[in-house]
Amino acid sequence: MFRRLHDNAATVTITIDGVTTKAAVGESVAAALLASGDPRCRQTPVSGAPRAPYCLMGVCFDCLMEIDGEASRQACMVTVREGMAVKRSPRPAPMTP
Amino acid sequence: MSAATHEADVVIIGGGLHGCSAAYHLAAKGLKPIVLEKNVVARHASSASAGGVRRLGRDPAEIPLAMASLELWHRMGDMLGATGDFRATGQVRVAETEADMAACAARVKLTRSLGYDFERLIDRNELRRLVPAVSPAGMGGIHVERDGYAFPFKATTAFRHKAEELGAVVREGTGVTGLDRRSDRWEVATNAGNFRAPVLVNAAGAWGGEMAAFLGDKVPIEPTALMMMVSERMPHFVDPTVGAISRKLSFKQMQSGTVVIGGGFKGLVDRITELTELNFQHLAQSARNAAAIFPIMKGARLIRCWAGIEGFTPDDLPVIGPSKAAPAAYHSFAFCGHGFQLGPIVGAITAELIVNGKTNLPIEPFRVDRFPAH
Amino acid sequence: MTETVDLAVIGAGPAGMAAATLAAEHGLDVVVYDDNAEPGGQIYRAVETVARDRAKDFAFLGESYRAGAELTRAFRASRARYEPGTTVWLVQKDRTIGISRDGKARMVAAKRILIATGALERPVPIPGWTLPGVMSVGAAQSVLKSAALAPKQPVVLAGKGPLLFLVAAQYVAAGVKIAAILETGARKWDALPHLWQAWSKTNYIGKGLELIRAIERAGVTVVRNAVSDLKAIGRERVEAVTFSADGSPGRIETALLLLHEGVISNVQLTMAIPVKHAWNATQRCWQPVLDARGNTDVDGIAVAGDSGGIAGAEAAAHMGRIAALDALRAFGRIDGPTFAAMIVVEEVAQKRLLAARPFLDALYPPPDTAAAIADDTIVCRCEEVTAGDIRKAVDLGCTGPNQTKSFTRAGMGPCQGRMCGLTVAEIIAAKLNRPMEEIGYYRIRPPIKPLTVGELAALE
Incomplete structure (x- = not known):
């Protein structure tokens, strides 16, 4: 969906759902996700629909992901770090009806 | 405002759960009640409540009412055409020490001696079976089946809608400014017109003390803001509503997956603006209590905290029954943070008192003149 | 002991940076809380990084963006303490601020607070x-x-x-x-x-x-x-x-x-305090009611920049300085004549910039299309509540967004109503044919950014 205008930026290596990905130093996890080719970050709790980052300024809370073991972090507000493990959030197990 | 006086059979002051329940039960008996709500229906305690439908741990005086009310909760769908999202997932109170276990045993012994068997002592294994996510510190406790929780706003609205369907009238934005008894009629002045009826019900919640004073009944009532907090939606991990013996905690995972945490922590209240302010030092204690019983909660994100304005009496019991100072006036207020479960039955009691002049349920402990003069 | 500060600025966009720089220059103890990793706000986002690592990008990002580099440089050079990556989740009327940084929550007592949280996209x-x-x-x-x-x-x-x-x-x-x-x-x-x-x-x-x-x-x-x-x-x-x-x-x-x-004022924080707000019918959004120097009706709490009304980045910087001067005067850090001389410069510049606003507001009138939103369109993204769900709740007697919230969960998700508050209220207003002032807005309750139970539990 997005491409990098520069290919000479300094990079760090992160994993997204276990897949190794290069990210530019200083960018947000959401930016790295958008550049990775698959922008999906989570499934909604209500219907399980896929979502991707929407506002990238901390407002919409659509980019909630598990980052280094911590659930529901706003990927647009977290800067990438070498070795960071990012996971897409699955739909939470629903309550028994 | 309108000079016309609106006539009804009963004027009910307060559009919370208790006012709407009384309206429903009166309308079901063929009367025409009118509910006057200064704000909007279920604005304070009736929507800010944690929604526990609980007999567990109740004051013995309230148990007969709570037993009868629970049956109404279970019949809510048939009665009102809406359940208020009541779910009978049970209630559990967790013991963490030997002293807690002894307190549980004493409590269960007390309710047995009164002739009730709804509370059941549980051991460590049984606690884990019922509440797998409980902290290893949980040693056992008390379990009550058929208790549960409902959605306060929806439960209140269910009573309101059925009452309206049966002919009751609900006026929002209508605050009482004066009460007067003239030729066997109550004249109720409000900011939105005058109302007249032979019978009056005071279901004004935290404002019930002022209404009682209009009637000549003196009730020392302290308006209090009970604080609650709610998490993001979490994967399903607990069914029953959970409390603790020696911690202030009320904990439940709602059908949406969100977790509602309460426990009686108090914020600040401004009765004039009807606004509350939260006390985060107290909420921090509430968070510690929740995390101590449910370690899974440490990483859970809190989305919102709030407080509802509720009236408290010195003996922590509500005021229910006829006015002592005025004729044809009835009280149903100051439920001290545990009136939600009682809503269905107290409305029925009020209707019985008005229509039949008596009720079979023991309401003596809640009489309005029980407080020493102050 | 609770940490204290003279002036706490919330947000490091043009208004926040300009205010903090000026206030610190005159000796106030100033701290700036910013939930971003570097100063600039949205308008000058990452301007330091661009200037340092990829200055050639200014060629397409433009001159008005590059202008942020100077403001940022002055801010960095000032004595204002900058706390990036810091979430403000609470502001109380007594000027207690709840913040969270690196997973640790703490409370700060501020003598004055300047809210400069900018704008959101409608x-x-x-x-x-x-x-x-x-x-x-x-x-x-x-x-x-x-x-x-x-x-x-x-x-x-x-x-x-x-x-x-x-x-x-x-x-x-x-x-x-x-x-x-x-x-x-x-x-x-x-x-x-x-x-x-x-x-x-x-x-x-x-x-x-x-x-x-x-x-x-x-x-x-x-x-x-x-x-x-x-x-x-x-x-x-x-x-x-x-x-x-x-x-x-x-x-x-x-x-x-x-x-x-278009953009609307970010009122999440001011609504949560709450300070007094009014509906701006031209910009079709809620805004805090402010005096000429940005003061709200709550003592010691002011607002500058787009969070007090949409006026753009340049005007925001002037408004920030006006609020800072007011604070300096209140603390007795500048005398009357100095204050008068300095504030007039800012006010003249501010007025000149605001001159374009009526044209832009009229050229791009905000949509009043709530009635036209199809029933099956999602309005609350978090809880996947549709316009039809809101209308049904209105049919059930809901007269405002706080009641539709209870009925439908619209506004109860992690964004805390930021993405649906305006739409939901407009749908209710259109359906009941009532003005927005009567419909009102969500009661915003803290924490205004999600806080973990663990963070809150560790709060002293």
């Missing part, structure tokens, strides 16, 4: 706006600035407002392919009476026309026949956008649809 609830591949125009610009990311395939921009054309022009300058610009609503001739004032006092109009000319020179298709009925089409992600223009249907295949309908 929500654009169209069918399919929750699909991956649909984003806001501001979001796309944010990654263009901060990460030099641009659309891979030809992109569609839809909506209206200065930001939309600015981003389109930045894309054109960066060599990014634009499939089309779909301009919603007709440009309003009502704007013309305000044109001269705007033209003569500011350079906004000249800049705007330049942008549009550059976009047209690049051969970009601009559909400006009052585009309506926008829909994002796709199953797992957006595949196309459909619309109608001049009554005829249109369809463009695209993997990226960017939406924008």
Whole structure:
């Protein structure tokens, strides 16, 4: 969906759902996700629909992901770090009806 | 405002759960009640409540009412055409020490001696079976089946809608400014017109003390803001509503997956603006209590905290029954943070008192003149 | 002991930076809390990084963006303490502030507070706006600035407002392919009476026309026949956008649809305190009620910049300095004559910039289309509540957003109503045919940003 205008930026290596990905130093996890080719970050709790980052300024809370073991972090507000493990959030197990 | 006086059979002051329940039960008996709500229906305690439908741990005086009310909760769908999202997932109170276990045993012994068997002592294994996510510190406790929780706003609205369907009238934005008894009629002045009826019900919640004073009944009532907090939606991990013996905690995972945490922590209240302010030092204690019983909660994100304005009496019991100072006036207020479960039955009691002049349920402990003069 | 500070500034955009710089220069103990990693706010996002590592990007990001570098430099050079990556989750009337940084929450007691939390993009609830591949125009610009990311395939921009054309022009300058610009609503001739004032006092109009000319020179298709009925089409992600223009249907295949309908004040924090707010019928948003120096009705709490009313970045910096001067005067750090001399400079500049506002407001009137939102369109993205759900709740007797919230869960998700509050209230207002002032807004309760139970539990 997005491409990098520069290919000479300094990079760090992160994993997204276990897949190794290069990210530019200083960018947000959401930016790295958008550049990775698959922008999906989570499934909604209500219907399980896929979502991707929407506002990238901390407002919409659509980019909630598990980052280094911590659930529901706003990927647009977290800067990438070498070795960071990012996971897409699955739909939470629903309550028994 | 309108000079016309609106006539009804009963004027009910307060559009919370208790006012709407009384309206429903009166309308079901063929009367025409009118509910006057200064704000909007279920604005304070009736929507800010944690929604526990609980007999567990109740004051013995309230148990007969709570037993009868629970049956109404279970019949809510048939009665009102809406359940208020009541779910009978049970209630559990967790013991963490030997002293807690002894307190549980004493409590269960007390309710047995009164002739009730709804509370059941549980051991460590049984606690884990019922509440797998409980902290290893949980040693056992008390379990009550058929208790549960409902959605306060929806439960209140269910009573309101059925009452309206049966002919009751609900006026929002209508605050009482004066009460007067003239030729066997109550004249109720409000900011939105005058109302007249032979019978009056005071279901004004935290404002019930002022209404009682209009009637000549003196009730020392302290308006209090009970604080609650709610998490993001979490994967399903607990069914029953959970409390603790020696911690202030009320904990439940709602059908949406969100977790509602309460426990009686108090914020600040401004009765004039009807606004509350939260006390985060107290909420921090509430968070510690929740995390101590449910370690899974440490990483859970809190989305919102709030407080509802509720009236408290010195003996922590509500005021229910006829006015002592005025004729044809009835009280149903100051439920001290545990009136939600009682809503269905107290409305029925009020209707019985008005229509039949008596009720079979023991309401003596809640009489309005029980407080020493102050 | 609770940590104390003279002046706590919330937000490090132009208003916050300008205020903090000036206040610190005159000896106040100033701290700036910013939830971003570096100063600049949204408008000057990552301007330090761009200046340091990829200054050639200023060629497409533009001169008005580069101007942020100077403001940022002055702020960094000042004695104001800067706390990046810091979330403010509570402000109380007694000026207690709850913050969280690196997973640790703490409370700070401020003698004065300046809220400079900027603007949000107005929500654009169209069918399919929750699909991956649909984003806001501001979001796309944010990654263009901060990460030099641009659309891979030809992109569609839809909506209206200065930001939309600015981003389109930045894309054109960066060599990014634009499939089309779909301009919603007709440009309003009502704007013309305000044109001269705007033209003569500011350079906004000249800049705007330049942008549009550059976009047209690049051969970009601009559909400006009052585009309506926008829909994002796709199953797992957006595949196309459909619309109608001049009554005829249109369809463009695209993997990226960017939406924008202007910006509104970010009032989440001021609503949570709460300070007094009023409905701005022209900008169609809620705004805190402020005096000429940005003071709210709560003692010691002021607002500057777009969070107090949309006026743009340059005006925000002046408003920040005006609020800082007021604080300095209150603390006795400057004398009367100095104050008078300094504030007049800011006020004159401020007035000149505000001269363009009536023109822009009239040219790009905010949409009043709540009644037209189809029943099956999601309005609350978090809880997936549709416009029809809200209307049903109104039929059940709900008269305001706090009641529809209880009934439908709209506004109860992690965004805490930021993305749906305005739409939900407008739908209720349209259905009940009542003014927005009567419908009101969500009661915003702290924490205004989610806080973990663990963080709260560790609070002293």
